Amino acid sequence: MNDSVLHFYDEIAEDYHLIFHDWNEAIARQGEILNRLIKSKITSQPNLTLLDCSCGIGTQAIGLAKHGYLVSATDISSASVKRAEEEAISHGVTINFGVADFRTLDKDVQGSFDIVLSADNAIPHLLTDHDLHTAFANFHTKLNQNGLLVATIRDYDALTMEKLPATQPRIFDEGKRIVFQVWDWAEDGKTYTVNQFILQEMNEQWTTKHYKTQYRALLREEINQLLRETGFTDIEWHLPELSGYYQPIVTARKY
Numbered sequence: 001m002n003d004s005v006l007h008f009y010d011e012i013a014e015d016y017h018l019i020f021h022d023w024n025e026a027i028a029r030q031g032e033i034l035n036r037l038i039k040s041k042i043t044s045q046p047n048l049t050l051l052d053c054s055c056g057i058g059t060q061a062i063g064l065a066k067h068g069y070l071v072s073a074t075d076i077s078s079a080s081v082k083r084a085e086e087e088a089i090s091h092g093v094t095i096n097f098g099v100a101d102f103r104t105l106d107k108d109v110q111g112s113f114d115i116v117l118s119a120d121n122a123i124p125h126l127l128t129d130h131d132l133h134t135a136f137a138n139f140h141t142k143l144n145q146n147g148l149l150v151a152t153i154r155d156y157d158a159l160t161m162e163k164l165p166a167t168q169p170r171i172f173d174e175g176k177r178i179v180f181q182v183w184d185w186a187e188d189g190k191t192y193t194v195n196q197f198i199l200q201e202m203n204e205q206w207t208t209k210h211y212k213t214q215y216r217a218l219l220r221e222e223i224n225q226l227l228r229e230t231g232f233t234d235i236e237w238h239l240p241e242l243s244g245y246y247q248p249i250v251t252a253r254k255y
């Protein structure tokens with residue numbers, strides 16, 4: 001991971017909801033899908049404890065708290081956590097927040113959980129094998145016995161074939177808000193710089209905001225290997241066609 005990640009998410013925290021068509025609707029939809037998936041893997045246990053360790057401004061943490069999970073939520077970006085705290089209050093849910101890095105989660109977060117969640121492609125911000133291994137080992141440490149890891153990650157198996165230079169622009173608010181990303185791939189095709197653009201029209205004036213960070217195009221087999229190396233079993237991929245979620249989801253169990 002490089003410093004651009006922290007900078008990117010601290011900078012974008014106030015505007016993060018703008019990359020969604022309707023953030024409140026995303027909270028509800030993602031909460032519903034993730035809840036259904038978790039309940040299909042953990043049955044008959046009330047008051048499940050859940051650590052969302054890349055909570056951002058709270059999209060999944062708030063959605064899942066509304067489904068009755070006892071949620072703790074952390075992120076490396078203190079500006080995102082601060083906004084998530086405010087959003088949790090306005091959504092009427094209680095969440096235990098903190099600032100923590102995947103790579104030091106074992107020290108930064110107290111206790112262990114039935115579920116550890118990392119949603120929306122946060123893990124591929126870690127660029128080295130060493131950082132990834134440390135993060136997965138920490139996810140394992142933070143789980144109770146029989147606990148479930150849930151991680152959602154872009155479909156890099158498909159994306160590295162195409163090496164698209166940009167995402168399709170999404171046009172919201174009757175053409176007054178345009179959101180897209182430009183991707184600069186490294187020569188070896190293993191990492192890319194993402195340029196996130198948010199264009200908005202207000203009072204007939206357009207403003208352009210630009211945020212920049214890096215990702216590793218992490219393949220499913222690389223993740224499977226990291227999971228196996230750090231002691232996870234029952235590794236299962238849930239693809240969008242079946243889960244209804246917009247990214248592949250991997251679940252894995254700690255025994």
Ligand SMILES: C[S@@+](CC[C@H](N)C(=O)[O-])C[C@H]1O[C@@H](n2cnc3c(N)ncnc32)[C@H](O)[C@@H]1O
Pocket residue numbers: 001005009053054055056057058059060074075076077080100101102103118119120121122123125126
């Ligand atoms: C794409 S955002 C997703 C946020 C949230 N899950 C959502 O969907 O709205 C990725 C998040 O991962 C966090 N992140 C990146 N690297 C991290 C690390 N090493 N430890 C903890 N969080 C990290 C970022 O700060 C950011 O909030």
